Amino acid sequence: MLDSTLSDNSSCLIFMPARNCEMFAAEAIRSVSRQTMDDVFILYVNDASEDQTGDIAQHYLKELFPGRHAYIRNETRIGKSHNIWKHLRPRAGEAEFIGILDADDQLADMTILDKLAQRYGAGKDVVWTNYFTDNGHRGMNAALDPELSPRKQRWSTSHFFSFRAALLKNIPESYYKDQEGNWFQGACDVALALPILDQTRNYEFIPTPAYRYTSSNHLSLHNSTPKVNAITSKIQLQNSNQVFAKPPLPLFTNAKVEESVSMHQPDTTATHSAAPLSTDIWSEKAAQLLIARHPTLLSAQAICRADHLSALQLWSISELLQSASGDCLFIGAPDTALILTALAKDTPEIHLTCLVEEKEDAPHLRARLALLGLSEQTKVISGPLAKVEMNQQSCFFPACTELEGLAPLSLIVVDGRASENVETYTAIALPAVSEHLAERSFHFCALTGEVSTAQKIATTLGQLTVGLEFCTGALGGTGLVCFPANQE
Numbered sequence: 001m002l003d004s005t006l007s008d009n010s011s012c013l014i015f016m017p018a019r020n021c022e023m024f025a026a027e028a029i030r031s032v033s034r035q036t037m038d039d040v041f042i043l044y045v046n047d048a049s050e051d052q053t054g055d056i057a058q059h060y061l062k063e064l065f066p067g068r069h070a071y072i073r074n075e076t077r078i079g080k081s082h083n084i085w086k087h088l089r090p091r092a093g094e095a096e097f098i099g100i101l102d103a104d105d106q107l108a109d110m111t112i113l114d115k116l117a118q119r120y121g122a123g124k125d126v127v128w129t130n131y132f133t134d135n136g137h138r139g140m141n142a143a144l145d146p147e148l149s150p151r152k153q154r155w156s157t158s159h160f161f162s163f164r165a166a167l168l169k170n171i172p173e174s175y176y177k178d179q180e181g182n183w184f185q186g187a188c189d190v191a192l193a194l195p196i197l198d199q200t201r202n203y204e205f206i207p208t209p210a211y212r213y214t215s216s217n218h219l220s221l222h223n224s225t226p227k228v229n230a231i232t233s234k235i236q237l238q239n240s241n242q243v244f245a246k247p248p249l250p251l252f253t254n255a256k257v258e259e260s261v262s263m264h265q266p267d268t269t270a271t272h273s274a275a276p277l278s279t280d281i282w283s284e285k286a287a288q289l290l291i292a293r294h295p296t297l298l299s300a301q302a303i304c305r306a307d308h309l310s311a312l313q314l315w316s317i318s319e320l321l322q323s324a325s326g327d328c329l330f331i332g333a334p335d336t337a338l339i340l341t342a343l344a345k346d347t348p349e350i351h352l353t354c355l356v357e358e359k360e361d362a363p364h365l366r367a368r369l370a371l372l373g374l375s376e377q378t379k380v381i382s383g384p385l386a387k388v389e390m391n392q393q394s395c396f397f398p399a400c401t402e403l404e405g406l407a408p409l410s411l412i413v414v415d416g417r418a419s420e421n422v423e424t425y426t427a428i429a430l431p432a433v434s435e436h437l438a439e440r441s442f443h444f445c446a447l448t449g450e451v452s453t454a455q456k457i458a459t460t461l462g463q464l465t466v467g468l469e470f471c472t473g474a475l476g477g478t479g480l481v482c483f484p485a486n487q488e
Contacts, residue, residue, distance in 0.1 A: 010041035010068065012113055013095035013165065015088050017080045018044065018103030022051040024214055026060050031106035031212075033064040037113040040065075043091060044103070045083045046073040057103070080188035081176035092168040096120055097127075099162040100189065101211075107160065108132070109210035116162050119204055125167065126196060126203035131159040131211035138209060146201035150194055151244050158189055160211035163196045170249060171195045174463040178242050187239035198249040245467045245485070286311040290318060293346060299372055300342035304335040312476030313447070317413065318343050320443055320481070324411040325349040329436070331398065331429055332356070332415030334365040336447065340413060341369060341378040352378040353406060355398055357385055388428050391460065395421040400432050408438035415447040422453060426480075427460040446480040454480040 014032055018025065032042060042065050046054045054073055061069040072087055088098070097120045101107060109115075112129065119127045131139035142156040150157075175195050177183055184191045197203065290297055290311060297314070309317075321328070321343050328350055330340050337354040344350045356362050362382035369375045383399035396419070412433060416425030426446045448454045451473045457480055458470040467485050474481040 009094045011039040011096045011117055012037065012041070013091065013098045014040060014042045014101050015084070015098060016042055016044045016101050016103045017047060017083050018049060018053050018057060019047040019077065020049045020051050020053060021104035022049075022053045022056055024104035024106075025053050025056040028101065028103050028106055029057065029060040029064060031108070032101065034110045035107065035113045036111050037117060039117075040068065040113060041095060042069040043088060044069060044071045045087050046071070047079070047083060048074045048077040053103070079183050079185045081185075081191050082183040084188070084192055085173055085176050085183075089168055089171075092165045095165045097162055098165050098168065099160060100192070101160070102214075104214045105159070106212040106214075107210060108212045109208055112160065112206075112208070112210040115206060115208075119206075120164060124164075124202055124204050125200040126157075126161075126163045127206060128157045128162065128203075129160045129206045129208050129210040131213050132209045133213045133215040135215055137215065139211075139213070141205065141207075143205040144197070144203065146203075149248055150197040151248055155190060155240070156205075157193050157197065159213055161189065161193055163193075167196050167199050170199060172463045174466075175243075175246055175249075178239060179466055184239045184243070187237075187243055190240050190243045194243055194246075195249045199252050201251070242466065247462055247466070247468060247470065247485070283311045286315040290314055293318060294343055296342045296345055296372065296374070297339070300338050300374075303368055303371070304338060308335045309339060309447075310476050313478070314339065314343070314476070316475040316479070317445070320411060320413075320445060321347050321350060324443070326410050326438075327351045327353065327407040328411040328413070329403070329406070329409050329433065330354045330413045330415070331433075332413075332425075332447075333418050334361045334368075336413075336415040337365055337378070337380075338368055338372075338374075341374050342372070345374060345377050350411075351407075353403075354378055354380050355400065355403070356380065356382055357398055388424070390424050390428055393421055393424045395419050395424040395428070397425060397428055397432070403433065403436055406436050409433065409436050409442060410438050411443050411445070412437075413445045413447070417447060417449055422448065423456050423460065426457050427464070430461060430482075431464060442483060444482045445475060447475060448479050451478055454478060458482070 016028065029042070032040060042061060044057055044061060046057060058071055061071055074083070078086070092098070097116060099113070099116065116127050128141060130141045139158065140156070141158060144150055144153055144156060176191050317340065326349070328344070330337050330352065334356055337356060341352060341354070344352045354365065356365055362380055366375070366380055369378065369380070381402040383402055385396040386399055387394055388397045412429070414426050414429045416422040419425035430444055446454060446457055448457070454472040458472055461468065461482060462470065468482045469485050471481045473479070
């Protein structure tokens with residue numbers, strides 16, 4: 001149900017998520033009405049409350065914020081993170097900045113919104129304050145070191161948290177979900193704040209305890225689920241750990257974040273883009289080193305397309321093979337499979353398996369391996385092509401049923417450049433082989449023609465996975481390499 005009386009855009013949007021807080025609903029709304037700033041709009045989301053929260057909220061919203069509020073009631077409970085995605089995110093363009101006020105809490109400083117507006121007018125992107133609880137506890141919020149990623153610092157930005165509204169649309173849906181793809185039910189403030197903070201270092205902490213946190217609400221999450229301390233529940237701690245483990249979003253370099261296009265890519269502090277190194281001297285040197293290290297490579301290159309892979313791309317793959325051990329997997333074009341076999345020949349610790357299309361590619365590849373005397377160096381398996389879809393894009397991908405029995409994979413190389421949709425082909429490969437990956441130590445490599453394509457693949461994989469580092473341009477100036485964040 002939606003009851004909206006929005007007329008024009010406002011400077012400040014206060015997001016108030018509510019669930020069974022009838023004892024506190026009225027005073028929470030009154031605390032916003034006492035603010036010295038008038039240009040305020042309230043988005044109030046009643047998450048299927050079973051008490052009188054909705055009736056009370058609607059009464060005070062109509063009385064105190066006529067023409068400046070929207071009231072939404074969910075028919076079923078979906079949780080704060082899902083409410084942010086479903087109800088707050090679509091309104092990100094309707095205000096300059098957004099503040100988060102839980103519907104059982106209060107704003108304690110009646111000038112705080114004016115103070116925030118002054119900071120945003122001066123160009124800040126994120127501003128937060130300290131808080132206190134209704135039982136006398138003073139919060140431990142603090143300033144963050146702008147030289148360090150927020151994900152590497154103590155959680156210090158809880159209440160009252162605000163941010164420039166344009167930052168919200170850059171957060172992918174997956175950042176509000178746990179490892180199983182379920183919406184976070186705990187640590188929802190962390191799930192929102194960290195990807196906001198990822199995007200900028202232009203923030204400010206106001207030490208004023210401007211927010212009254214109601215720790216005595218027996219129906220709140222930290223009181224209604226098993227606790228680990230006075231204000232944190234088990235589910236909050238578990239969800240928080242998963243939030244911190246997600247890859248950071250891109251960091252904007254401009255001092256002030258203006259309205260931006262949506263960017264769903266991993267953080268540039270963890271994703272390294274490189275321009276293609278096409279200088280003749282480097283290509284010539286790489287070719288010399290490759291022939292010295294892999295004598296069979298020249299023969300393999302002679303029966304592949306001459307422009308199939310550059311010397312710098314081959315050198316990058318060779319280096320990865322040198323550091324790998326055990327089972328490795330290649331998926332894609334048979335030309336590349338032939339080249340990888342020549343590279344792997346001189347690394348006895350490597351057991352290479354090549355997955356190619358069933359009808360034509362497999363026999364053609366086996367014949368060329370036999371011609372070069374490399375039949376014993378690699379295992380060729382084939383699978384019928386199946387149509388797969390991801391993000392409303394489709395492609396044909398070889399079935400992975402024949403991978404059963406492989407030892408955990410330490411290296412996966414995918415070449416989808418011949419596919420009609422290289423981005424989907426490459427992105428689907430990682431979840432397709434996920435059950436065969438070495439748990440804490442593997443490299444997933446994607447060959448691409450352009451760095452921009454690698455960046456799009458990294459974007460998609462960042463939405464599908466957690467705990468991975470992404471390095472674009474890592475294969476001879478193009479391509480993508482990703483690996484677990486805490487690689488062993």
